[in-house]
Amino acid sequence: GENVEQHPSTLSVQEGDSAVIKCTYSDSASNYFPWYKQELGKGPQLIIDIRSNVGEKKDQRIAVTLNKTAKHFSLHITETQPEDSAVYFCAVRTPGSQGNLIFGKGTKLSVKP
């Protein structure tokens, strides 16, 4: 089955710096790649997503890039702020299934003021 690896597991940056989180996946037919942010005591919240027919997508300070050949995708956060501190999860939707999102193990991002 699909396997998703996420790195790093923890990331600490200074306010204003950029943060990059990377995920790799195993099934080349996977076609949808969302990123979720989870704050303490809350459920995951979608922050950005990308489909397999697109190489990059940007939304203000957040961007996602997808390399289908290498089977990896990355989350980029620029001009980080303390409120960006949270756990970030990448996910992959397996082909042929409308229900099955496979998540990475998460990255705990700490933004120091």
Add this chain to the structure above:
Amino acid sequence: DTGVSQNPRHKITKRGQNVTFRCDPISEHNRLYWYRQTLGQGPEFLTYFQNEAQLEKSRLLSDRFSAERPKGSFSTLEIQRTEQGDSAMYLCASSFQGGNIQYFGAGTRLSVL
């Protein structure tokens, strides 16, 4: 719309007892998903419904677990004869049919003593 609602938020039970959780999806979302999240891990898919039909089940969903969505609106997840290994956060998500985005609730945290 208040988003995906899950009740209770916390449940403490003794090993061997049965527990039931409820999820109310975003209205007009006909797909509903259940995930389990243990500490330091990403959510793991359990099962999903399209309207009242249960269309996919993970092998994580042992025979002690049963999920229902009798009228295609709210859903319940029951765990019979709970074990300590069932301690986790149980997350519910919903989406439109054909939609990519899954919206998550805040989860029910289960502690089995």
